[in-house]
Amino acid sequence: MTPANPDAEPDWDTDRLDVLLASIWRSFEAGCRNRTSAFRNVVVATTGTDGRPNARIVVLRAVDGETGLIEFHTDARSAKVGELTRSGAVELLFWDPVSSVQIRVSGLATLHEPGSEEAARALAPIPDAGRVKYRTDPAPGTVIAAPDMLDQADAGSVVERFTLVRVHAQAIDFLRLVDGSQRRAVFDRRAGLMAAAWISP
Numbered sequence: 001m002t003p004a005n006p007d008a009e010p011d012w013d014t015d016r017l018d019v020l021l022a023s024i025w026r027s028f029e030a031g032c033r034n035r036t037s038a039f040r041n042v043v044v045a046t047t048g049t050d051g052r053p054n055a056r057i058v059v060l061r062a063v064d065g066e067t068g069l070i071e072f073h074t075d076a077r078s079a080k081v082g083e084l085t086r087s088g089a090v091e092l093l094f095w096d097p098v099s100s101v102q103i104r105v106s107g108l109a110t111l112h113e114p115g116s117e118e119a120a121r122a123l124a125p126i127p128d129a130g131r132v133k134y135r136t137d138p139a140p141g142t143v144i145a146a147p148d149m150l151d152q153a154d155a156g157s158v159v160e161r162f163t164l165v166r167v168h169a170q171a172i173d174f175l176r177l178v179d180g181s182q183r184r185a186v187f188d189r190r191a192g193l194m195a196a197a198w199i200s201p
């Protein structure tokens with residue numbers, strides 16, 4: 001893989017698969033750094049406990065193109081944690097409306113539980129304002145009598161709830177559909193190999 005220059009613009013029109021893959025990971029990196037990036041928020045799809053798909057948005061927190069890692073943070077009490085405990089199979093969906101780029105990442109999620117070394121390391125740089133959601137009671141998904149019937153007083157609970165989710169990307173499906181440029185490519189890193197191919201959109 002070509003080393004990614006973090007300042008280069010993504011080259012979605014390239015005819016080179018390695019350049020395209022570098023653009024993909026560079027865009028994910030921009031999503032972690034830049035609040036206005038289209039790659040800041042990603043849809044995470046899991047398999048619900050009833051076998052039905054469940055999808056929701058999370059914020060992209062860290063990525064590593066070399067190892068194929070994508071990280072997000074969540075609350076240990078949320079439904080997705082229970083689902084990922086049963087099955088780590090996930091699909092991440094990115095969409096950039098400006099460049100008309102869709103990127104699907106299929107992978108396996110590893111949960112780093114509250115209080116674990118990895119979760120503590122991820123939590124350390126997060127300021128108080130970013131921790132409020134982990135202080136909120138009752139638990140996500142609980143029925144409440146009114147929208148503001150929430151208690152955010154228990155600061156000590158943050159460490160007991162903050163969960164790091166690390167997705168190990170196994171395959172990436174890139175699609176760009178614009179007039180004059182329609183291209184789709186797949187990258188597969190299973191079996192320790194990085195196979196890449198152009199495919200029909």
Ligand SMILES: Cc1cc2nc3c(=O)[nH]c(=O)nc-3n(C[C@H](O)[C@H](O)[C@H](O)COP(=O)(O)O)c2cc1C
Pocket residue numbers: 041054055056057058059060072073074075078079080081140141
């Ligand atoms: C813009 C946006 C960003 C969000 N970021 C996160 C996030 O980083 N982590 C998270 O757990 N939930 C995040 N959420 C909330 C989730 O989409 C979801 O509603 C919540 O986590 C409960 O999901 P679950 O019941 O499927 O576990 C975000 C929602 C929005 C709209």
